[in-house]
Amino acid sequence: MDLKQLKTFVVLSKNKNYTRTADELGYAQSSISAQIQQLEQELNTKCDISFVIKHFHRIIEWL
Known part of the structure; x- marks a missing residue:
């Protein structure tokens, strides 16, 4: 996981x-x-964008 992937994830979550x-x-x-x-492979999970959108602020605080 690198900062580029995380930034992309955050912007995608914001833009939907x-x-x-x-x-x-x-x-x-x-x-x-x-x-x-x-990112999904490294975390061994699917990045469900609808879930991320709903819980965006909690996820960012966790990161």
Whole structure:
């Protein structure tokens, strides 16, 4: 897990949209997907974006 993946995760959680996140961060949409997949593999879980959106502030405090 690196800061780039975490930043992508936070921005995706805020934007609720892969395309907007890619535009905001200046990455290709495929890069956003790849970063989230890597994060899921490293954490051995799926990053359920709807769950993240609902609990965004608690997750950020935990990080």
